[in-house]
Amino acid sequence: MTYEIFTFGFMQRALTASIIIGALCSIIGVFVVLRGLSFIGAGTSHAAFAGVTFGYLTGVSPLGMAVLFGLGTVWIIHGLYQRGIMKLDVSIGMFYTFTMALAILFLGLMGTYNAEVYGFLFGSVLSVTAEDLTVMGWLASGVLALVLLFYKEFHFITFDQAMAEATGIAAGRFFFLLLNLIALTVVVSLKTVGALLVFAMIVIPAASAYQLGRTMLGMMGYAVVFGVGSAVGGVLLSYRFDLPSGATIVLLATALFFVAAALSPKRRTRAIVARP
Amino acid sequence: MTTNEDVIRFDRATIHYRDRVALHDITLGIRAGEFIGIIGPNGSGKTTLLKAILGLVPPVSGSVRVFDCACERLRCEHRARIGYLPQKDLVDPHFPITVAEAVMMGRYSSIGLFRYPGKADRAIVSEALTAVNMVAEAGTPLGELSGGQQQRVMIARALAQRPEVLLLDEPTTGIDTPTQHAIMELIRRLHRDLRLTILFVTHDINLISRVADRLILLNTRLFAAGPPSDVLRRDTLAQVYGKDIVVTDHGAAPYVIVGDHHA
Structure with a gap:
C-alpha cells in the first residue's frame, strides 16, 4: 500500500467519516455499556434503516427519515416503559422486529433493486459524499456537545439513576436524552458501517475500554483509541484487500476487544482476589 | 404532636407505593437535630417514609412538609439538603469509578446544570472522606473495596x-x-458533631435503641413514636410483630427478641 491512496478524494472522505464515527460511537458506547443499553441501540438501527427505505420509496430525504424513525422508536419505547405498560427489553424486542418488517415491506414496494439502499444495510464507507460528511459532522458535534454539557448528570445516572434522582437531578429526563443521543449516533453511522453492523461500533470499542479504564473519562479515552483505530484500520485494510468495509471494521474491533480482555488489569485483580 | 420547629412534618399523610397503600394516615413531626430510629417488619412502609421525605412519592391525601415546603414541590436545592443512603445494592465491581468520584456525585445537584466541580467541591469531598476515615482510598476504584468500606x-x-x-x-x-458497630459509631459521631437530623431505618431494634432519641414503630400505620423505653414494650411491639416477642431488661435499655415476623 502506498501513500498515494491518501490523495484520493473518496479515501479522504472515507477516513474522515471513520474518525468521526469511531470517536462518536465510542463515547456514546461507554454510556451504553455501563448502563446496559445494548439492545436499545440495536433496535434503533433497524428503525433508522426502515426510515432510509421509506425515504427512498417516497422520495423524501432518507437521512431525515432515518432521524425521524430512529427518534420516534426511542420515544415510543420509552413511553411504553415509563407508563409501565411493557418492560424495556420486551418493547425494544417488539420494535426491533417491527421496524425491520417495515424496512422489508418498503424494499418490496420499491420493486427495483436499489444499490444505495443496500449500502445503508451493509455499509459503504467508500461512497461517503462531501454532503454526507457535512451532515455527519453537524450531528456528531451536536451529540458530543450535549455529552460535554451534561457530562456529570450522565455520569451520575449511568452509575446510579435512583440515587441521582434522590439528590434532585432530573434523572428521568437525562435518561431520555441519553436514549435520543444513542439514536442519533446510530443514524450518523448508518451509511458508513451499515444498519446490520452499526451497533458493533457502539458496543465493541466501549467494551474493550471497559477492560482497561479505571474512571469513566479514562474509559472514554481508551474507547476513542479503539474506535478510531479500528474504523481507520478497517477502511485501509478493506481497500487494500478489497474486503467489505463495514465487516472489516467490526472484525478488527472484535480482535482488539480480545487483546484488551487479555491485558485487562481488572481480570488480574479478580484472579488475585479469588485466590485464598 | 407537630410544632413549628419541625423540619419534617407528616400531617394525616397517606402514601401509595406501586398502587398499594404503603403508609396510612401518618401524623408525625421530627425536630431539627433528632436521632430517629424507624422500626417495623418487612413491607411496613419504612423505605416509603424516606422516599416521601425525599419527594419521590407524593402523598395521595394529607401532606408531607420538609423545611416547611410541600415535599413533592421541593426544589432541587432543598432536596440537596437531604442526604440519603439507600438500601445497599450490589455495585458493579468493575464500574470504572474511583472513591473520590463517587463522593463527588453528592455535589452534582448543588453544582447545578452546565457547570463542573470546582476547588470548593473538591475540598468538601476530601472533608467528607476525612469524616468517614477514607481519605487514603480516594483514588481507589470503588469496586475494590469491601462492603463496609463501600458503605x-x-x-x-x-x-x-x-x-x-x-x-x-x-x-x-x-x-x-464489627463493621456494623463501627458504622453505627460513625453515624453517632456525625450526628453529634454536625448536628444532623437523622432518620435511621433498621431491622435491628437492639442496635438502634441504644442510640436513637426516639423510635418510630411502623406497620403501614404509625403504631408508636417516642423514647425507646416507651416504645419497646411487649404490648406495643406485639401489635406489629405478633405474639412471638420477648422484651427483657438488659442493662440500660430493653432488649427485644423478635420471633418469625415475616409471615
Whole structure:
C-alpha cells in the first residue's frame, strides 16, 4: 500500500467519516455499556434503516427519515416503559422486529433493486459524499456537545439513576436524552458501517475500554483509541484487500476487544482476589 | 404532636407505593437535630417514609412538609439538603469509578446544570472522606473495596451534599458485626458533631435503641413514636410483630427478641 491512496478524494472522505464515527460511537458506547443499553441501540438501527427505505420509496430525504424513525422508536419505547405498560427489553424486542418488517415491506414496494439502499444495510464507507460528511459532522458535534454539557448528570445516572434522582437531578429526563443521543449516533453511522453492523461500533470499542479504564473519562479515552483505530484500520485494510468495509471494521474491533480482555488489569485483580 | 420547629412534618399523610397503600394516615413531626430510629417488619412502609421525605412519592391525601415546603414541590436545592443512603445494592465491581468520584456525585445537584466541580467541591469531598476515615482510598476504584468500606463511601457521598437531614435505609444490613458497630459509631459521631437530623431505618431494634432519641414503630400505620423505653414494650411491639416477642431488661435499655415476623 502506498501513500498515494491518501490523495484520493473518496479515501479522504472515507477516513474522515471513520474518525468521526469511531470517536462518536465510542463515547456514546461507554454510556451504553455501563448502563446496559445494548439492545436499545440495536433496535434503533433497524428503525433508522426502515426510515432510509421509506425515504427512498417516497422520495423524501432518507437521512431525515432515518432521524425521524430512529427518534420516534426511542420515544415510543420509552413511553411504553415509563407508563409501565411493557418492560424495556420486551418493547425494544417488539420494535426491533417491527421496524425491520417495515424496512422489508418498503424494499418490496420499491420493486427495483436499489444499490444505495443496500449500502445503508451493509455499509459503504467508500461512497461517503462531501454532503454526507457535512451532515455527519453537524450531528456528531451536536451529540458530543450535549455529552460535554451534561457530562456529570450522565455520569451520575449511568452509575446510579435512583440515587441521582434522590439528590434532585432530573434523572428521568437525562435518561431520555441519553436514549435520543444513542439514536442519533446510530443514524450518523448508518451509511458508513451499515444498519446490520452499526451497533458493533457502539458496543465493541466501549467494551474493550471497559477492560482497561479505571474512571469513566479514562474509559472514554481508551474507547476513542479503539474506535478510531479500528474504523481507520478497517477502511485501509478493506481497500487494500478489497474486503467489505463495514465487516472489516467490526472484525478488527472484535480482535482488539480480545487483546484488551487479555491485558485487562481488572481480570488480574479478580484472579488475585479469588485466590485464598 | 407537630410544632413549628419541625423540619419534617407528616400531617394525616397517606402514601401509595406501586398502587398499594404503603403508609396510612401518618401524623408525625421530627425536630431539627433528632436521632430517629424507624422500626417495623418487612413491607411496613419504612423505605416509603424516606422516599416521601425525599419527594419521590407524593402523598395521595394529607401532606408531607420538609423545611416547611410541600415535599413533592421541593426544589432541587432543598432536596440537596437531604442526604440519603439507600438500601445497599450490589455495585458493579468493575464500574470504572474511583472513591473520590463517587463522593463527588453528592455535589452534582448543588453544582447545578452546565457547570463542573470546582476547588470548593473538591475540598468538601476530601472533608467528607476525612469524616468517614477514607481519605487514603480516594483514588481507589470503588469496586475494590469491601462492603463496609463501600458503605462508608456512600455515607461520605451523602455528607458531601452538606445535608441538614440524613436518611439512612438499613445501613448496617449485610455487613459483618464489627463493621456494623463501627458504622453505627460513625453515624453517632456525625450526628453529634454536625448536628444532623437523622432518620435511621433498621431491622435491628437492639442496635438502634441504644442510640436513637426516639423510635418510630411502623406497620403501614404509625403504631408508636417516642423514647425507646416507651416504645419497646411487649404490648406495643406485639401489635406489629405478633405474639412471638420477648422484651427483657438488659442493662440500660430493653432488649427485644423478635420471633418469625415475616409471615
